[in-house]
Amino acid sequence: MGKKVVVALGGNAILSDDASAQAQQEALIKTSKYLVNLVKEDYKLIISHGNGPQVGNLLLQQQLADSEKNPAMPLDTCVAMTQGSIGYWLANAMTRELKHEEIEKEVATILTQVIVDEKDEAFKNPTKPIGPFLTKEIAEEQARETGAIFKEDAGRGYRKVVASPKPIDIYEAKTINTLVDNDIITISCGGGGIPVVGQNLKGIDAVIDKDFASEKLAHLVKADMFIILTGVDNVYINYGKDNEQKLTNVTVKELEIYKSEGHFAPGSMLPKIEAAIQFAKNNPGKQAIITSLESLGKLKGHEQVGTIITV
Ligand SMILES: Nc1ncnc2c1ncn2[C@@H]1O[C@H](COP(=O)(O)OP(=O)(O)O)[C@@H](O)[C@H]1O
Numbered sequence: 001m002g003k004k005v006v007v008a009l010g011g012n013a014i015l016s017d018d019a020s021a022q023a024q025q026e027a028l029i030k031t032s033k034y035l036v037n038l039v040k041e042d043y044k045l046i047i048s049h050g051n052g053p054q055v056g057n058l059l060l061q062q063q064l065a066d067s068e069k070n071p072a073m074p075l076d077t078c079v080a081m082t083q084g085s086i087g088y089w090l091a092n093a094m095t096r097e098l099k100h101e102e103i104e105k106e107v108a109t110i111l112t113q114v115i116v117d118e119k120d121e122a123f124k125n126p127t128k129p130i131g132p133f134l135t136k137e138i139a140e141e142q143a144r145e146t147g148a149i150f151k152e153d154a155g156r157g158y159r160k161v162v163a164s165p166k167p168i169d170i171y172e173a174k175t176i177n178t179l180v181d182n183d184i185i186t187i188s189c190g191g192g193g194i195p196v197v198g199q200n201l202k203g204i205d206a207v208i209d210k211d212f213a214s215e216k217l218a219h220l221v222k223a224d225m226f227i228i229l230t231g232v233d234n235v236y237i238n239y240g241k242d243n244e245q246k247l248t249n250v251t252v253k254e255l256e257i258y259k260s261e262g263h264f265a266p267g268s269m270l271p272k273i274e275a276a277i278q279f280a281k282n283n284p285g286k287q288a289i290i291t292s293l294e295s296l297g298k299l300k301g302h303e304q305v306g307t308i309i310t311v
Pocket residue numbers: 009010011012050154229230231232234235236237238239263264265267268269
């Protein structure tokens with residue numbers, strides 16, 4: 001049986017400048033072509049994905065349409081709604097691509113509840129960017145009007161930020177693993193999972209970072225590899241500067257030194273680095289890889305792909 005791999009899809013694998021359903025479906029059709037290459041290499045795929053732009057846009061729509069007769073959905077439910085929409089688009093695209101390649105496999109999207117701690121410090125310090133990028137002026141105006149908090153996001157503009165607690169457990173992990181062990185491609189932990197607390201899995205307003213939720217899933221299903229897909233082929237030190245340097249094979253120890261030197265932007269690359277370090281530490285001898293969708297095509301046999309992190 002092939003290697004079990006968790007693949008965390010970054011926002012750019014789903015959304016371009018056009019936030020329409022059609023444009024996102026077209027982006028996911030392109031994404032699926034790359035993912036099916038992994039299926040051809042006999043990897044057992046467990047796919048997760050982000051939802052930052054999508055959940056923020058949905059929340060805005062809900063708030064604009066809010067009325068007594070048609071109340072806005074809370075954030076936990078908006079996360080569930082984006083799990084459903086993105087999960088449907090991706091499952092649909094994967095099914096079509098598998099059929100085109102005459103590969104007989106099923107794809108299942110699982111609405112996933114991720115257990116967090118309601119006492120997590122994240123609820124006092126919102127850091128997770130969601131929704132559109134705004135200018136500083138518009139962000140300040142919206143902050144005055146709504147009381148929401150906006151922060152600058154990796155040099156790309158200002159975005160609304162919400163609480164982003166760490167994942168403690170994944171309620172559907174056993175279900176996901178059962179499906180994968182029965183050769184079904186799964187899509188789960190969408191948007192980091194629906195944040196829930198306590199024995200009764202009560203929903204709570206937050207957006208969990210999908211890289212952390214994906215690492216937790218990779219650990220719980222005993223994945224052989226953890227791949228984080230994003231907008232760059234590799235992680236860099238001195239990123240964006242004249243002396244930037246591509247990282248290829250790097251140890252946890254080296255990466256922790258680079259992290260302490262501030263090379264990884266919070267809210268963008270930093271969570272990926274922390275999730276990759278966590279997986280490598282939890283799974284000595286196994287690889288975490290940070291790379292782009294386009295690089296995946298090179299993942300044939302033992303070709304070097306992206307930045308490989310090992311303990
Ligand atoms: N040191 C770094 N090396 C590579 N990319 C970095 C680094 N620091 C920040 N980045 C930026 O972070 C981005 C990935 O974060 P983000 O776009 O938020 O992730 P996602 O792909 O999950 O949406 C990269 O595309 C790059 O623009």
